[in-house]
Amino acid sequence: MAVVTKLPLSSLALSFHLSNSFYLNPISPFSLLFSFSFSTHPKMDTPYHHLHAPPHYPPLLPQEQPSDAGPPASHRKPFKGFAAILASVIFLLSLVALIINQTQKPLPSQNNIVPTSKPTSFSNPEPRGVAEGVSAKSNSHLLRNIKGSYNWTNAMFTWQRTSFHFQPEKNWMNDPNGPLFYKGWYHLFYQYNPDSAVWGNITWGHAVSADLIHWLYLPIAMVPDQWYDINGVWTGSATILPDGQIVMLYTGSTDKSVQVQNLAYPADPSDPLLLDWVKYPGNPVLVPPRHIGPKDFRDPTTAWAGPDGKWRLTIGSKIGKTGISLVYQTTDFKTYELLDEYLHAVPGTGMWECVDFYPVAINGSVGLDTSATGPGIKHVLKASLDDTKVDHYAIGTYNPENDKWTPDNPEEDVGIGLKWDYGRYYASKSFYDPYKKRRIVWGWINETDTESDDLEKGWASVQTIPRTVLYDNKTGSNVVQWPVEEIESLRQNSTVFEEVVVEPGSVVPLDIGVATQLDISAEFETELLGSGATEEGYGCSGGAVDRSAMGPFGLLVNAHDSLSELTPIFFRSSNTTNGTNTYFCTDETRSSLAPDVFKQVHGSKVPVLQGEKLSMRILVDHSIVESFGQGGRTVITSRIYPTKAIYGAARLFLFNNATGVNVKATLKIWRLNSAFIHPFPLDQI
């Protein structure tokens, strides 16, 4: 029902050459500014006495790279009936604007592409989305062709669906968008293709939850139905004004594939479900400025208020190979002023996508509103690097007087230092939860199987369990992330294992019943056998079969009895000349016998302070595993697709593959219930 309108390029005629001004769409004569709810289960603690199994490590399976072949997706644009009224008004507006602009000759300009219609065929072999300047499946650049994909059965595919992670009922999802808390509901929007399990035809999916765990699907919030977002309603963020108004800014890919920023707001602010959204008739409110490429301008952040009362927001981009963060000031979110100086820039990091910028309290106690400043506060600057498809962050100091941020440690600046998550993870976005005073971060977890697998099973991607973010006031050099406490409402029975001793080269099965939905907390102590000579150069890269004196040791999740499939999550310590280093790692290389899935070793050094035991927390949910080392100082998300270690055959083991230490493990393991994510019963309202 909504209309596809194509305004001639003159409406984007840009006079950048002589001034730094930017062009706004002609304001319509019609003003369309509409003032616009866990059960607990009894816990059973059963002490368990250790037993030893003979050491048994099968050889490393050959690693093959999966292919990226897949049939092109269909290219329909869906329209929602309930937006009919909005659509017809927009149609009228567009008609007027079209008539006004009809007579002007299109002028190509520096920052725009030829005034022709975009080809709609998907016949090029490049993963769809890459040509648009947007991240597609991020392992595509590492794929090679293989003869044929694994013979997946329906049982295997069905098992891969997660039970308590957010994912749509089917089809493709990517970046989380505009998360917010409003009138008692947490809202999540997300990049969603309603037509296919690959990227394309991107809309804003929508879901709500009272507790960040039990989600209810809602109808699609925004579809690509305007010339300024016809090639995709891309990522954006919400700003909640002091009076409670919600301002949503998002990137639209125009009919000429230019990236612009658009304003949207709830059609009915009294509707707690925020079902319907209005796009500001004056869109786009921002177009690529002078010196910025038309496809290097996307993902506006939540705005924060400055000392002068004006709002600021930042948008990632690049100049050459330098990643930058542009700053815009505004009072009404309709007109903006671009600052001369960037918030920050780091050479060599390439395009910054999904920039996120927010304060953290130095005492590490609570989350902070995005506008908070003052002593006792530092700021996190995070960027998703387009070139490597990795999320990076750094902690530093923000100066509200000149809107510049400087890192505490320039050696670990944004993009060259810490990663937000060391596994399969991208496009994270945080928001402030005023209800429980938390900074909460979402992250998009893509599949690591092939595109044709995704098309066959009919879905792709999940979101992480939302995590709280706090400054680590013990190390002073990183943040800690932790699953929101509401996940504990899914806990069913638990099993405790006290001080299980695991000798070098041994594997200990942990009898906890079905092992596919688990919340594991484990603490490890080591006892040196022998002299403990120094070793250099041991990290994660050898994986769990690479034996050193003080590691690896940890858990094997989603493991088969035969150990033909297993996923180790482990610590590896080593005494170096600079002191003891500890690495926290996951090893996917033997997670599945299927050759066409991408299996990597992930991880990094994790800070361990004097007197701390090594601890990890792991959430196992079928094909996703989220691992938190040392209270969330290092976090690793993995996707795994076992073929045998599924359903009742999935097991949990302790292992110690070190050569020179005994390991003593204490664990508490909960079975987790499903979150039963389902559609909101709108017909019952």
Place this chain on the structure above:
Amino acid sequence: MVMFIVIILCFSSNRPGVEGVRGEENDLIEAICKKTSYPDVCIKTLRSSPGSSGADVKGLAHIILESASTYSNDTYEQIKKLLKETKDKAMRNCLDVCFQVYDLTIHDIPKAIKYLESGHYDSATEYANDGIIDSDTCESSFSEFPEIPKSPLTDRNNGLTELCTIALDIIAVQLRSK
């Protein structure tokens, strides 16, 4: 006496291939070019330029931008020539876009040089970046038309992107050492 002067002149002239005499300057060119995105193009462009020996980092960036300027002017002339010769409507459409953007480029790159010389490295960077944006805009205009099998300007556009990127990389070194 004349022989003496000739000998002095021989030793002080900048002849390529004279090993050892210009070793230091070559080392700087190699050191700087190694840190750029296109080291080979960087070295080739700088070595074939008479002013490059004895130039400091800023001077090397200047030379690269001068090359980019000359290069973009040549491309501009080629586009004008192609426009005169081409009757095909789709091709003319694309060439027209290229004409418009290169019309800007040939003014932007001299601005980049000007800002480089006056030490305004941020502005120099921005105007050099325009060269990349413009060549990209020109090149992608051809892909809008499936009936045009291949852009006639791919090498020219890539060439400009390379030179501008090299300049940006060198300026980043300059900026970082500030």
